[in-house]
Amino acid sequence: MKIQLALDRLTIPEAIRLTHLVESHIDWIEVGTSLIKEFGMDSVREMKKAFPHKTILADTKTMDNAKYEAEISFSAGADIITVMGTAPIVTIKTCMEMARRYQKRVMIDLLNTSSEQQKSLLAIEDAIFCLHISKDEQELNGKNEWQKSQIPADFLTPSHTIAAAGGITLDSFSQLLTSGINIAIIGSAITKASKPADAAKQFNQLAKGGVFINE
Amino acid sequence: MKIQLALDRLTIPEAIRLTHLVESHIDWIEVGTSLIKEFGMDSVREMKKAFPHKTILADTKTMDNAKYEAEISFSAGADIITVMGTAPIVTIKTCMEMARRYQKRVMIDLLNTSSEQQKSLLAIEDAIFCLHISKDEQELNGKNEWQKSQIPADFLTPSHTIAAAGGITLDSFSQLLTSGINIAIIGSAITKASKPADAAKQFNQLAKGGVFINE
Numbered sequence: 001m002k003i004q005l006a007l008d009r010l011t012i013p014e015a016i017r018l019t020h021l022v023e024s025h026i027d028w029i030e031v032g033t034s035l036i037k038e039f040g041m042d043s044v045r046e047m048k049k050a051f052p053h054k055t056i057l058a059d060t061k062t063m064d065n066a067k068y069e070a071e072i073s074f075s076a077g078a079d080i081i082t083v084m085g086t087a088p089i090v091t092i093k094t095c096m097e098m099a100r101r102y103q104k105r106v107m108i109d110l111l112n113t114s115s116e117q118q119k120s121l122l123a124i125e126d127a128i129f130c131l132h133i134s135k136d137e138q139e140l141n142g143k144n145e146w147q148k149s150q151i152p153a154d155f156l157t158p159s160h161t162i163a164a165a166g167g168i169t170l171d172s173f174s175q176l177l178t179s180g181i182n183i184a185i186i187g188s189a190i191t192k193a194s195k196p197a198d199a200a201k202q203f204n205q206l207a208k209g210g211v212f213i214n215e
Numbered sequence: 216m217k218i219q220l221a222l223d224r225l226t227i228p229e230a231i232r233l234t235h236l237v238e239s240h241i242d243w244i245e246v247g248t249s250l251i252k253e254f255g256m257d258s259v260r261e262m263k264k265a266f267p268h269k270t271i272l273a274d275t276k277t278m279d280n281a282k283y284e285a286e287i288s289f290s291a292g293a294d295i296i297t298v299m300g301t302a303p304i305v306t307i308k309t310c311m312e313m314a315r316r317y318q319k320r321v322m323i324d325l326l327n328t329s330s331e332q333q334k335s336l337l338a339i340e341d342a343i344f345c346l347h348i349s350k351d352e353q354e355l356n357g358k359n360e361w362q363k364s365q366i367p368a369d370f371l372t373p374s375h376t377i378a379a380a381g382g383i384t385l386d387s388f389s390q391l392l393t394s395g396i397n398i399a400i401i402g403s404a405i406t407k408a409s410k411p412a413d414a415a416k417q418f419n420q421l422a423k424g425g426v427f428i429n430e
Contacts, residue, residue: 008280009280009283033278033280034283034284036255037251037252037255037256037275037284037287038255038256038287039255040251040252040253040254040257041252041253042255043255060252061276061278061279063248063276063278063299063324063326064248064276064326064350065223065224065248065249065349065350067351068224068249069249069252072249072252072253084278084299086299086327087326087327087349088326088327088349088351088356090351090352090355091349091351094351094355109278111278111279111303112301112303134278134279134302134303134306135279135280136279136280136281136303136305136309140305140309141303141305
């Protein structure tokens with residue numbers, strides 16, 4: 001299982017400093033929506049410059065203007081962009097087409113999609129699908145962190161690459177390890193830990209152990 | 216009827232230069248999502264600095280992290296932010312709450328919402344509702360500009376403030392004038408006109424005439 005470090009509500013120098021502490025324990029770096037909206041594509045450019053060997057996901061949460069948003073993100077160094085599953089289908093398909101053109105990837109964020117929308121989106125080839133409990137749902141609505149039982153069976157086929165995001169802690173992570181999820185997106189459990197490197201190391205040890213057990 | 220000038224796919228200096236040409240003919244200035252994602256909150260800050268007397272809408276298209284996105288946008292000078300109608304309801308309500316706290320406003324973007332979602336959103340007080348045909352739907356899907364008949368009757372009550380966005384031209388604008396819409400969001404019909412000031416003046420003359428006829 002891969003670990004995607006989600007960086008949010010930080011300045012760019014804070015994000016770089018924090019990532020340096022944990023980089024050997026994580027796989028992908030997510031430049032969070034808050035960094036993009038606060039600092040623009042500089043956030044993606046500077047993270048790629050600081051970590052050129054890492055996969056950078058720009059959490060663009062695209063809803064429209066797919067060609068333009070894909071171009072500015074991929075040009076700034078993003079390896080993966082995100083598009084909302086609730087966007088018009090033409091926007092999602094344009095993101096997929098742009099990713100093929102740039103030889104990059106797209107993560108489809110399933111936040112607040114209906115099961116009908118999810119079923120139709122799952123037919124899209126080469127996408128990464130992100131099951132997402134949003135920050136607001138967690139922090140303001142008391143919606144809890146991931147449980148293995150919340151992952152729809154349709155998603156767990158060998159042909160799908162699935163990520164889970166939203167309040168993942170070391171406790172819930174153990175459950176996710178045997179859930180069939182491919183990527184765990186972890187934010188504050190690392191970034192707000194008193195010792196981020198130790199926290200990231202613990203996640204990583206579980207993740208790599210988990211993969212071993214599953215194989 | 217108010218005219219909201221939508222600025223997209225421009226640098227900040229281009230957006231400022233263009234807005235200076237047309238400012239006397241438009242009511243609200245929209246700092247488009249593309250400017251926010253490309254240049255961050257500098258785009259909002261610089262537009263407010265250049266046009267302090269104008270209402271500035273930051274098209275944040277918020278899907279999550281409502282408190283943070285509202286704070287950075289209102290602090291940068293936005294008078295209105297946008298939230299997606301397809302976002303979790305807690306996110307939409309948090310935007311409303313933040314707007315009350317800052318004495319600012321929220322536009323709920325109804326892009327790709329179902330009629331059930333629209334019905335439930337219409338109960339939210341003090342919001343501006345935006346009926347939206349997206350750029351991608353227009354440019355890539357051949358979905359046409361606004362027709363008066365496309366505006367659901369539920370929206371057209373005196374208690375609702377309604378905006379329409381998406382490919383509005385001088386031709387379709389005439390129809391909108393008698394449709395009950397309060398705000399017309401106009402982008403390329405002004406920004407890409409050979410003479411932006413003339414185009415904006417024509418829209419404005421129709422808009423102010425339209426209001427007069429309706430009264």
